[in-house]
Amino acid sequence: MNRTISISALCLSLITAGAQAAPQPMASGEAMAQQCAPCHGTNGQALTEAMPPLAGMDADTFERAMLAYRDGSRDAVIMDRVARGFTDEEIHAMAIWFEQQPFKPWQDTTLEEAYDASNAADKAMGGQQ
Amino acid sequence: MSRLEQQTFDRKITRRDLIKVFGASAVAATGIFGASNKAFAQSAAHVVILGGGVGGSTFAKYLRFADPDVKITIIEQYPEYITCLRSNDVLVGMHTLDELTFNLDTIRSKYNVNVIIDKVVGADFDKKTVRTQKGETVSYDKLVVSPGIDFVYDNIEGFNEQVADTTHPHAYKAGPQTLKLKQQLENLPQGGTAIVAPPQNPFRCPPGPYERISFFAEYLKKHNPTGKVIVLDPKDRFTKDIPFKKAWERLYGYRSDNSLIEWISGSDGGQVTRLDPKTNQVQAMVEDFQADLINIIPNQRAGKLAQMLDLADESGWCPINRHTFESMRHDEVYVLGDSTIADAMPKSGYAANSQAKVCAKAVADTLKGESPGRAIYSNVCYSLAGQNYGVSIAAIYEVRDGLIQPKGDSAGVSEITDKPAQPILEAVYQKNWHREFVKDVFS
Numbered sequence: 056m057n058r059t060i061s062i063s064a065l066c067l068s069l070i071t072a073g074a075q076a077a078p079q080p081m082a083s084g085e086a087m088a089q090q091c092a093p094c095h096g097t098n099g100q101a102l103t104e105a106m107p108p109l110a111g112m113d114a115d116t117f118e119r120a121m122l123a124y125r126d127g128s129r130d131a132v133i134m135d136r137v138a139r140g141f142t143d144e145e146i147h148a149m150a151i152w153f154e155q156q157p158f159k160p161w162q163d164t165t166l167e168e169a170y171d172a173s174n175a176a177d178k179a180m181g182g183q184q
Numbered sequence: 185m186s187r188l189e190q191q192t193f194d195r196k197i198t199r200r201d202l203i204k205v206f207g208a209s210a211v212a213a214t215g216i217f218g219a220s221n222k223a224f225a226q227s228a229a230h231v232v233i234l235g236g237g238v239g240g241s242t243f244a245k246y247l248r249f250a251d252p253d254v255k256i257t258i259i260e261q262y263p264e265y266i267t268c269l270r271s272n273d274v275l276v277g278m279h280t281l282d283e284l285t286f287n288l289d290t291i292r293s294k295y296n297v298n299v300i301i302d303k304v305v306g307a308d309f310d311k312k313t314v315r316t317q318k319g320e321t322v323s324y325d326k327l328v329v330s331p332g333i334d335f336v337y338d339n340i341e342g343f344n345e346q347v348a349d350t351t352h353p354h355a356y357k358a359g360p361q362t363l364k365l366k367q368q369l370e371n372l373p374q375g376g377t378a379i380v381a382p383p384q385n386p387f388r389c390p391p392g393p394y395e396r397i398s399f400f401a402e403y404l405k406k407h408n409p410t411g412k413v414i415v416l417d418p419k420d421r422f423t424k425d426i427p428f429k430k431a432w433e434r435l436y437g438y439r440s441d442n443s444l445i446e447w448i449s450g451s452d453g454g455q456v457t458r459l460d461p462k463t464n465q466v467q468a469m470v471e472d473f474q475a476d477l478i479n480i481i482p483n484q485r486a487g488k489l490a491q492m493l494d495l496a497d498e499s500g501w502c503p504i505n506r507h508t509f510e511s512m513r514h515d516e517v518y519v520l521g522d523s524t525i526a527d528a529m530p531k532s533g534y535a536a537n538s539q540a541k542v543c544a545k546a547v548a549d550t551l552k553g554e555s556p557g558r559a560i561y562s563n564v565c566y567s568l569a570g571q572n573y574g575v576s577i578a579a580i581y582e583v584r585d586g587l588i589q590p591k592g593d594s595a596g597v598s599e600i601t602d603k604p605a606q607p608i609l610e611a612v613y614q615k616n617w618h619r620e621f622v623k624d625v626f627s
């Protein structure tokens with residue numbers, strides 16, 4: 056997600072606006088990560104629950120956990136079902152996104168901090184989001 | 185320049201340039217904006233949300249994530265929102281209605297959203313305005329409607345809104361009816377009979393009636409062990425029926441001679457056709473029943489507001505573009521949550537929250553002249569079959585072949601296992617889910 060619209064990006068969007076853009080191969084890391092919020096807190100920032108916080112989790116840990124849930128090698132209540140909904144690339148994009156989120160409760164986080172974390176995640180993905 | 189100012193600055197250039205290229209009329213005009221709009225950039229578009237429940241409130245928050253300076257207004261008829269989520273718990277004293285009551289204060293303050301408490305009574309899609317009961321006219325560039333559901337009584341003779349409000353609460357909208365039903369359960373005579381009649385598909389919260397049936401059974405087991413719950417169902421199957429029935433077997437003697445629950449399916453004549461509120465009798469397809477408590481949950485359709493605004497089709501529900509949740513019937517209007525036709529997604533709070541996030545990003549992208557990203561949705565419904573026994577259904581969704589369908593191999597219900605930890609953990613997660621969910625929606 057890129058919130059700062061540059062003139063060149065604008066020109067590009069004007070050129071493509073008319074044509075039917077080809078659908079991206081997958082949803083953005085952010086769009087997928089936001090789907091986890093009802094259990095893991097907004098931006099993964101629920102720190103006091105049975106379900107672990109995802110914010111600030113090392114990307115490698117996140118990926119290994121998801122892959123193990125998906126192939127059934129890790130015991131699960133519900134995460135096996137959830138993990139089976141995602142491809143390797145999608146899991147990777149979520150992992151990168153969550154790694155950049157601040158490890159603190161959402162209620163103590165400002166919008167500015169959230170925008171910064173989101174931009175940092177864009178950068179970490181090489182601006183591919 | 186701070187980041188926010190920088191973005192505002194960039195956005196102004198964007199809009200000016202758009203005007204240069206396309207002419208002012210092609211750029212969404214900013215309408216009359218009633219209340220405190222000083223904080224908003226003059227040129228920003230105005231997104232107006234009708235209904236500040238699960239879908240509407242989530243949408244406002246996540247639109248702010250996607251766009252720091254768009255103007256956002258919610259018009260909600262009530263100053264407080266009581267969640268239906270966990271309202272079954274209130275029936276058996278696990279929660280109070282107070283604990284389920286939320287408001288839009290944090291949405292207003294943290295996310296810079298203008299909140300108008302007023303009832304929407306009409307809209308003019310050509311002029312792009314909505315009208316409220318107190319006589320305000322509010323203009324929008326994009327309109328988002330998340331009005332929940334409306335009840336339909338006409339398939340059951342003798343049952344209507346007035347009967348539900350007085351003697352036979354459906355309690356399928358949390359509030360005074362919830363407390364009335366709680367009292368009726370407590371007043372059930374020893375050895376008495378309670379009837380619960382779930383609705384026909386589709387309806388809000390598909391596991392809701394069955395969680396309620398479970399709670400009734402658990403309550404009877406403790407306080408009224410010779411009592412009984414009879415379920416008169418118009419359907420032959422229901423969501424999570426396999427794990428629910430397993431739990432009923434384990435906890436309430438289901439399928440045994442002294443089961444606390446008797447479930448009569450549609451094929452066995454479970455469809456209720458008539459209620460006599462005075463004598464407490466119901467007529468089902470093949471048999472009449474006399475009971476001490478009768479809880480009929482009516483059939484449903486899209487919220488009254490969606491009907492009034494011509495957003496619903498002949499099915500009673502609102503057709504939407506699966507990628508964005510834009511209405512198929514009116515331009516620049518989006519519909520969320522229970523009111524929509526969302527294919528495999530159930531009418532749940534989780535689903536409304538999920539759709540709101542995708543829609544918020546799509547609206548923000550569209551306002552910037554970008555095409556929306558690929559949609560991804562999810563749903564997890566945890567229900568309690570007893571206070572310490574949870575069952576769940578989960579799926580991730582994508583748009584495939586023009587429909588919202590489960591993605592990968594994600595769709596599934598709780599496995600039946602002999603591991604005692606599984607249902608206990610599901611109950612723990614269920615409570616975890618509820619606490620975090622309402623925060624994701626309202627704060």
Ligand SMILES: Cc1cc2nc3c(=O)[nH]c(=O)nc-3n(C[C@H](O)[C@H](O)[C@H](O)COP(=O)(O)OP(=O)(O)OC[C@H]3O[C@@H](n4cnc5c(N)ncnc54)[C@H](O)[C@@H]3O)c2cc1C
Nearest residue numbers: 235237238239261268269304331332389521522532533534
């Ligand atoms: C017993 C029960 C248990 C449930 N449990 C769960 C659960 O565990 N998990 C889950 O995910 N879901 C659950 N649900 C379902 C959940 O409550 C709904 O799916 C969810 O609320 C849908 O969100 P919505 O935005 O579509 O509608 P709502 O949340 O109902 O919001 C609609 C809003 O619009 C407002 N409105 C309507 N008309 C107007 C108007 N003319 N002007 C202004 N405002 C208006 C209403 O006042 C309301 O605030 C449960 C439901 C019930 C009944």
